[in-house]
Amino acid sequence: MTETIHRRRIEVLADEPLIPAIVALAAEAGIVHYTLLPTAGGAGAHGRWRDDQLSGATAKVMLLAITSQDHAAAFIDRLAPLLESHHLLLMCSDVEVVRGRKFD
Amino acid sequence: MAVDALLQPVVLFFLLGALAALARSDLAIPEAVAKGISLYLMMSIGLRGGGEVAESGFTHDMLLAGGAGLALSFLLPLPAFWLLRTLGKLDRTNAAAVAAHYGSVSVVTFATGSEILRQAGMAPAGFMVGVLAVMETPAIISGLLLARTAGKDSLAPRGGLLHETFLNGSVILLLGSFLIGLIDGKEGLKAVAPMFDVPFRGMLCIFLLDMGLIAARRLMDRRALTLRTVLLALALPVMNGSFGVVLGTALGLDPGSAAALGILAGSASYIAVPAVMRLALPAADPGLYLGMSLAVTFPFNLTLGIAFYGWLAALLAS
Numbered sequence: 281m282t283e284t285i286h287r288r289r290i291e292v293l294a295d296e297p298l299i300p301a302i303v304a305l306a307a308e309a310g311i312v313h314y315t316l317l318p319t320a321g322g323a324g325a326h327g328r329w330r331d332d333q334l335s336g337a338t339a340k341v342m343l344l345a346i347t348s349q350d351h352a353a354a355f356i357d358r359l360a361p362l363l364e365s366h367h368l369l370l371m372c373s374d375v376e377v378v379r380g381r382k383f384d
Numbered sequence: 385m386a387v388d389a390l391l392q393p394v395v396l397f398f399l400l401g402a403l404a405a406l407a408r409s410d411l412a413i414p415e416a417v418a419k420g421i422s423l424y425l426m427m428s429i430g431l432r433g434g435g436e437v438a439e440s441g442f443t444h445d446m447l448l449a450g451g452a453g454l455a456l457s458f459l460l461p462l463p464a465f466w467l468l469r470t471l472g473k474l475d476r477t478n479a480a481a482v483a484a485h486y487g488s489v490s491v492v493t494f495a496t497g498s499e500i501l502r503q504a505g506m507a508p509a510g511f512m513v514g515v516l517a518v519m520e521t522p523a524i525i526s527g528l529l530l531a532r533t534a535g536k537d538s539l540a541p542r543g544g545l546l547h548e549t550f551l552n553g554s555v556i557l558l559l560g561s562f563l564i565g566l567i568d569g570k571e572g573l574k575a576v577a578p579m580f581d582v583p584f585r586g587m588l589c590i591f592l593l594d595m596g597l598i599a600a601r602r603l604m605d606r607r608a609l610t611l612r613t614v615l616l617a618l619a620l621p622v623m624n625g626s627f628g629v630v631l632g633t634a635l636g637l638d639p640g641s642a643a644a645l646g647i648l649a650g651s652a653s654y655i656a657v658p659a660v661m662r663l664a665l666p667a668a669d670p671g672l673y674l675g676m677s678l679a680v681t682f683p684f685n686l687t688l689g690i691a692f693y694g695w696l697a698a699l700l701a702s
Contacts, residue, residue: 295670297662327671328605331415337658338670366666 285380288352292343293369296336309355314345346383397589401596413594421591426557428580434565435573436510446511448635453515457522461487465530481661481668484527485677486620488653489519497647497690508644517558552656603679608671617680625650629696639701646693652677
């Protein structure tokens with residue numbers, strides 16, 4: 281049977297202009313592998329939004345990373361104070377992965 | 385001129401897009417296509433402006449218009465900020481973010497205004513494209529100074545903000561295309577005219593159809609807008625645009641260029657500035673500044689403002 285390892289899955293939904301800074305914050309916390317996913321639109325506490333490549337100011341991008349418990353905790357500590365002011369969504373969950381060394 | 389301006393295909397396509405969105409039609413221009421056309425428009429505007437300056441040479445008027453544009457972009461956010469704080473009842477951060485938008489410029493409003501002025505026999509001088517590029521960023525600095533909190537609670541490092549402010553894509557593309565037009569001149573540009581000159585108005589029609597859809601849909605999602613902010617989004621372009629026309633005329637610019645300076649002063653950014661403000665002033669509400677600039681001021685300028693600035697410039701010149 282294939283061995284699986286427990287890791288933390290981090291998802292951050294943020295406006296596109298903020299993504300480079302969030303990626304830098306993740307790198308500070310030791311998370312250097314990630315995926316950026318475009319989104320089509322949605323509705324939240326601040327109203328509806330759509331993919332908007334014209335200004336890109338309110339186009340939302342999802343950052344997805346699978347990482348170790350320690351790196352995830354360090355990233356959450358750095359990002360948590362900014363969640364309210366920057367209108368960010370942060371989600372964390374436990375996942376099982378194959379080849380766990382790829383997600384340290 | 386007002387009726388002629390309203391009946392231009394570019395304006396009618398904008399209205400078609402707005403009506404389609406208000407009727408909740410599923411009409412949509414793919415985002416990548418709209419983005420591509422916006423880049424095309426900036427390249428075309430830059431090349432044509434540079435080509436015209438190559439032909440006319442550097443003039444006294446060009447320096448004056450450039451200086452006026454720079455001063456307007458730096459200073460227009462100040463009265464706008466005061467009005468937004470007192471009449472608009474906005475907090476300091478939101479007022480500063482919105483004020484920056486009204487000091488900066490809208491490339492598409494300028495492109496449409498130039499076409500309408502050209503049709504009316506008041507073509508602005510080619511160097512006004514350079515003024516357009518000059519006016520993109522100083523207002524951002526004024527807005528950040530007015531907010532006083534830039535970067536303090538922000539994710540953005542200072543270097544990142546400066547990079548975003550001065551090296552944003554629209555400024556690079558406009559200035560770069562302007563320089564290429566300047567180097568190659570009108571003769572040199574003939575080779576690319578079938579791509580960048582002839583289809584320009586048609587491409588502008590497609591882009592404005594999309595802008596109509598975006599503006600109307602944003603107006604329908606107007607959670608952040610109040611009657612006060614909507615009225616200010618109508619008053620600020622008239623105030624700033626009139627000042628631009630008067631200043632241009634006082635500096636001795638031809639009526640077309642004075643009207644173009646009015647169009648630039650009266651327009652509000654919705655491409656370059658929102659992205660910087662989202663990074664620098666995250667506490668400011670993007671629904672407010674994009675709602676005001678894109679859903680109210682842009683349609684106003686396109687349907688009435690451009691014609692008004694043209695009329696005022698012609699009146700002052702006579």
